[in-house]
Amino acid sequence: MELEEGIKRINGTIEVQIEGFFTERFINLCKINNIKIWNIKNILNGMVRFNIAIKDFKSLKKIAKKTKCKVKIISKKGMYFKWFKLRKRKLALILLLGFLVISVLSTKFVWKIDIVGNTYIATEDIYNALEEAGLYVGRNKFNLKTKKIINSLRVTISDIAWVGIDIDGTHAVVNIVEKTKLPEESIRNTAIGDIVSNKSGIIQKIVAENGTPILSVGDYVEEGRILIEGKVYSEFLETKDVPAQGEVYLKTNYEFKKDYEYNIQEKEYTDKVKYSIGVGINDKENYINYLDKSLKYDIIKSSSDINLFGNNISFSFYTFKIYNLKDRVCSKDEIISTANVEAEEYFNSEILPSLKEAKVINKELFIDSEDDKKVTIRIVFDVVEKVGYFKERN
């Protein structure tokens, strides 16, 4: 009951004023006829104001006649009257209707595709295969046959064992189960082959667990040469083919080479800082640009990203630090120390992560060429690392 009353009040309420001699009787009759009125105020003698729901207003007519009261509307509130005002604004109504239609229609399309369960198949390949099969962002759900898509996906990518497509509203979830690949170790245990070097250098240590080591410590090895052969030689028995296993450590070297000039330009920051905001869509950045082109700036950017239908939208805040360039002459020692730091950085970030069990044993600095203007510095890192990969013999 209470909920019904609440809905009635939201729909529309009217403030009514009655005038007459029998206002008390009017209120009593409202009560008897089950007409809900509230906020009853006596303004003057014989003049009462109260609120009433819009649905009950018509039934006041009878009571007013009986009690000989004058009924006057003071104010109107609620949704009904707002809609009533809007009825003449046809364009607004049409736009509202259009909006409703568009929002309903937009639920009939696939707006997001998620791929779940793939470990070694690249997600992009699956996306491409799905697009070829007929499932892409923006496709309508009408006449979408998932069985057909699944079949063609399994034909194009052979590593897939099972595919399931769930379409939940506008969101398609592609579940993928991959075929399990034999792990490398189990291939090694069964297949016959050799261990081959993937780098060139001098052998530091060679231990064969299975097979025969062809080279010994101190030999120079080139890339692609066999290190441990997958054969066991015997004086009394026939030679036997085995899967080669073992560890090989090579001494290799890596170079860092760069030209340094004596005359350099240094940044000298001023105290002035400028700020700006911008929006970027898919790596294209736009910001409010009011900078003086004759000055030079360092741009510092802090942004937050939103992913919308596969487009990356970022809102950024830019700070521009103004600086001047200043000429300076460097000494040789200074150049050497900066070269050392840069070489170390380069080695640690670029080379070291790709090596296996690597250890730097020596670092040497060479000056290749030198004239009035510049120096060429070369730094060589001597490294001991684990090399070799298993290659199956045909």
Added chain:
Amino acid sequence: MDRKEGKKFLKKINFKNKISAAKEKFLEKLNVPDELAHNLTKITMIENKEILIEGYNNIVDYYDNYIKIQSKNIYIVLDGSNLNINEINDSELLISGNISNIGYLNR
């Protein structure tokens, strides 16, 4: 009224009294509140700001500073200022304002 009829009448009254006594006892045993058992009026007040009257019959007089309400046995008279009827219902009446005086008149 002859004697026979008088006796019959007395018997009738006695019987009625007995029934009403039994009814009262029964209601007392069940712990039914008084106002429900006898259709009485219940009045709840919050300081002098608000008054809730349950079980009234109708409003007799309604002015800004004076309200007279009829209930089953009595009239309830409220004096004060800015007296508004906030909610009116089949059995309940909620009045707010500055109530200065509350009185009862016999019907």
